[in-house]
Amino acid sequence: PRSTLSSSSAASDVYKRQVSTQSTGVYCSVAMPAETPEERRARLTSHVAAIDDFAVVFISKSWCPYCRVALQLIQDARIPDIKVVEADHLFGTLAEQAEFMKIVAERSNEDRVPQLFIEGQYFGEYDDMVKESAEGNSLTDKAQAALAKFVEPEKDWGDEDAFDLFVLGGGSGGCAAALAAKAADPSLKVAVADYVTPSPQGTTWGVGGTCTNVGCIPKKLLHIAATMGDTNRIDADSFGWELPPASHNWEKATASVQNYIQSNLNAGMLENFKAAGIVYYNNKASLVDRYTITMEGVEQPVRAKHILLAAGGRPTVGNFSGKELCITSDDMFWLKSSPGKTLVIGAAYIALECGGMLAGMGCDVQVHVRSMLLRGFDRDCADRIGEYMERHGTKFVWKATSQSFVPGTEKKVGCHYKIGDTEHYEEFDTVLLAIGRTGCAAELGLENAGVWFDSRSGKCPAACERTNVPNIWCIGDLIQDRLELTPVAKAAGQKVVKRLFANSTSTLDYTNIATTVFTPLEYGTIGLTEPQAQEKFGDKLTKAHVLTKEVAPLEWALSPGRVDDKGLLKIIVHPDNGKIVGFHILGPNAGEVTQAVAFAMKAGATLTQLTETIGIHPTTAELMTMVADAPKPAGGCAT
Numbered sequence: 001p002r003s004t005l006s007s008s009s010a011a012s013d014v015y016k017r018q019v020s021t022q023s024t025g026v027y028c029s030v031a032m033p034a035e036t037p038e039e040r041r042a043r044l045t046s047h048v049a050a051i052d053d054f055a056v057v058f059i060s061k062s063w064c065p066y067c068r069v070a071l072q073l074i075q076d077a078r079i080p081d082i083k084v085v086e087a088d089h090l091f092g093t094l095a096e097q098a099e100f101m102k103i104v105a106e107r108s109n110e111d112r113v114p115q116l117f118i119e120g121q122y123f124g125e126y127d128d129m130v131k132e133s134a135e136g137n138s139l140t141d142k143a144q145a146a147l148a149k150f151v152e153p154e155k156d157w158g159d160e161d162a163f164d165l166f167v168l169g170g171g172s173g174g175c176a177a178a179l180a181a182k183a184a185d186p187s188l189k190v191a192v193a194d195y196v197t198p199s200p201q202g203t204t205w206g207v208g209g210t211c212t213n214v215g216c217i218p219k220k221l222l223h224i225a226a227t228m229g230d231t232n233r234i235d236a237d238s239f240g241w242e243l244p245p246a247s248h249n250w251e252k253a254t255a256s257v258q259n260y261i262q263s264n265l266n267a268g269m270l271e272n273f274k275a276a277g278i279v280y281y282n283n284k285a286s287l288v289d290r291y292t293i294t295m296e297g298v299e300q301p302v303r304a305k306h307i308l309l310a311a312g313g314r315p316t317v318g319n320f321s322g323k324e325l326c327i328t329s330d331d332m333f334w335l336k337s338s339p340g341k342t343l344v345i346g347a348a349y350i351a352l353e354c355g356g357m358l359a360g361m362g363c364d365v366q367v368h369v370r371s372m373l374l375r376g377f378d379r380d381c382a383d384r385i386g387e388y389m390e391r392h393g394t395k396f397v398w399k400a401t402s403q404s405f406v407p408g409t410e411k412k413v414g415c416h417y418k419i420g421d422t423e424h425y426e427e428f429d430t431v432l433l434a435i436g437r438t439g440c441a442a443e444l445g446l447e448n449a450g451v452w453f454d455s456r457s458g459k460c461p462a463a464c465e466r467t468n469v470p471n472i473w474c475i476g477d478l479i480q481d482r483l484e485l486t487p488v489a490k491a492a493g494q495k496v497v498k499r500l501f502a503n504s505t506s507t508l509d510y511t512n513i514a515t516t517v518f519t520p521l522e523y524g525t526i527g528l529t530e531p532q533a534q535e536k537f538g539d540k541l542t543k544a545h546v547l548t549k550e551v552a553p554l555e556w557a558l559s560p561g562r563v564d565d566k567g568l569l570k571i572i573v574h575p576d577n578g579k580i581v582g583f584h585i586l587g588p589n590a591g592e593v594t595q596a597v598a599f600a601m602k603a604g605a606t607l608t609q610l611t612e613t614i615g616i617h618p619t620t621a622e623l624m625t626m627v628a629d630a631p632k633p634a635g636g637c638a639t
Contacts, residue, residue: 044100047090051117054083056150059104059115061088063511067114070129071464072507073139078152078470084463089481094535118146152470163189166293166304168285168444170194171209173476173489174310175269180497182276190278193285193295199330206266209312211486213261218333219353221257223518226360238558248361250338286445290469306500309474311440313458317433322405325413326431339363340429343415345403347373349517351434356520359393368400378529378584384568388521405431439478464507465496483513514598516591524594526601528582533572540575547571547627553587553620571627578606593621
């Protein structure tokens, strides 16, 4: 029988069985055998089993606004253990998603989303669930009646002293949520528990999470330091600056960075908490049950009406032999001396940002790449980043696998590895493992509260930021299948607070979120890559819909050492309505340009509107407005 309890062990067991077959994303090179059509259908069909395994099943796609509206209403009706099946995250291709939906349609006679199944029976789609009106959306009478047996009543707190909101995790999202709650209603009792378990190398830090202490902020500051080095070495002489050969002082730079973080950001956040009346615990916290939190070093447990999981994640170190000799991004920015000759294992954005930054500061850097750079990003852009980094000193070792580490004889760490069947060995001062991140869900006692999570990814399924337990919410890097970005975590936390304390029904829209990769050649991106657009639009997508322009930033125009350095603009246009659905830029200050374009794309900007915009001359960004123009002859003004 299906349980209607949010802490149902039966439902949790089913969830654990389902996630046990999902990919772990470990750093390996195992080739999967080709599927037969029968095997493919069996794999797709296995995910339809959720309809019979869970009492309430919601078939969805993460980008669908109708899905978010319907799911939010069902969640706010306090329905526990809703199994949300997001087709776009289960399957990597649109073809597989379409085939999955056809299999679902064998049960529902409907191939659109959202779809709701109750106790194994198809209930209906959006119009069956949602009643729209000028006063706001609500569940239909039919949906309320069908779901009534599952509704979990509000807990009567009486005179019990409890926090209105307790946040587990003091990173960007958790801090933003706590401050937003007190801003919405100063009378609320709000607490944040934040504790950093030291890295295997012993590194720890203050409040503010990964972004503030070992991520975005120190990374961007040292990226700036590295680009200053390039400017001094490559460009300054051509602009008339006669400078002695520059060298980088790691100790001085990192001391400045650390002082800024500790004196301004860590201390500033604690001051904000104090001013807002937020209780701050610098203690490791975990759940005893869905309302009770215990903390190491705190004698009595505390109680909370709503709990927000915002503990983020930590670097994955894999199962390399000798991994204890290596560091991660948790340690990089707090090293007491220059990393020296450095090996970076990995080829995603953290690996390339750190590798490029170190090369720019004069370190001898080697990057081991299993297959490709920046998987999931636009291939043109990723390849150009690699070429740029190679020209500027980063060494790439392609198809390197089977790494193991031993104490070195001349340097600190020796690395054994293979390229094909050939064995190699080299020694390094520092080895940086940058192969991914794992969420901290397994450390929070979630099983005590009946919260579903994947123990391997360390993340919770939390569509619309709500877990399967109605009073427990989740944001940021702790959510399964959502972008791991600081602004996303902050926005999600603020959305949760508004739903809880300001009568909002708005949930976070995860589409067209801009980001920038701070490699030596900065890369700003929003929306579809060219391969994604090709898959989505097929033959409709022509050269007229994928517009590219190679650009020569004026900052580099006088420098002989920049003759091969170029930026790139790529704009992808919807073939039916002319809206811009993909934007990519390579070049100096790419992030600053991308932020403005994100606003335009959110507003539905079209190619026609872009090309009719008057550019600001002379800037690299103005070339966006000319991206559809025919190439100009060489010579003269580029614009």
